[in-house]
Amino acid sequence: MKQIIVVSLAVGLVTGLVGYNAAASGGADEGSAPALSELPAGYRDWPLITVAHEEGKLNDIRAILGNDIAIKAFREGATTYPDGTIIGRLAWDYHPLEESKAAFGAPQSFVAGPPKNGVQFMIKDVKKYASTGGWGYVEFDDGKPSAKAMPEACFACHSVVKDRDFVFSRYAP
């Protein structure tokens, strides 16, 4: 269990979302409805909050996007986020750029390959998600909510940054 928490922490620290490895934890509440039943309209056009790279088994490069409510709050340096905030995490395979590798004789530039590790969202609604700190969590795999989406596991890890309203990401200006 400790290992699962640690792996989840690594995901959540960067994405603002956890639960990626939740299906393996044996504690899934797979019967609960996902926080979102469909991918948010236009999410791929949302402004960027920040970027990150995960080493180890995740081995991806990622972007954190936010809807208008999220972006406004981040830019104002919010310590709590209003209802309606949605934070999304996209990830791609971590690829050495071949042209760069050839020029240097060693990997130098790393770029985004095919999508990887699903698309994750955390949604703020203080009443609806009262049992998980006011945030709902969901992961989409191939455009559909994943059975791996586990708000309880997400919440457990996000509690590490409870003083930042459970959000790990910081805005990159």
Next chain:
Amino acid sequence: MKQIIVVSLAVGLVTGLVGYNAAASGGADEGSAPALSELPAGYRDWPLITVAHEEGKLNDIRAILGNDIAIKAFREGATTYPDGTIIGRLAWDYHPLEESKAAFGAPQSFVAGPPKNGVQFMIKDVKKYASTGGWGYVEFDDGKPSAKAMPEACFACHSVVKDRDFVFSRYAP
């Protein structure tokens, strides 16, 4: 000169922009007007094209954004880009996330620190920038066009991907 070209290549391969190290090349045309005199309005809200990490001296994590014309072209799988296309590259210091490092006992998650290596843009205008493959190039440091911005050096490196209209970045879905 070879070393300078190689370093410039590393920047340009990922950013779609080169010229970062141009001031050291001894070939600067610092008297020419920058392709943009001011940062494009609202560029920080532009949708994401892709993300990348540069190792070595650059040691940054970066995002490539595009204006509406750019995004439309990328999503349509363009092999050439229309006039008015602007591609922007933002970069930040490459930071190990302390919470993650503490949990793992080693670096696992890497996130964006303070802005680094300027903000760069390439602007398509076939007639205006005919001498550099139809693209103008500019870097902003602290919000002002940098003397390091060298369209000739940018162009020299971008010629590596002449068959992709001098654009290194690929759209990350």
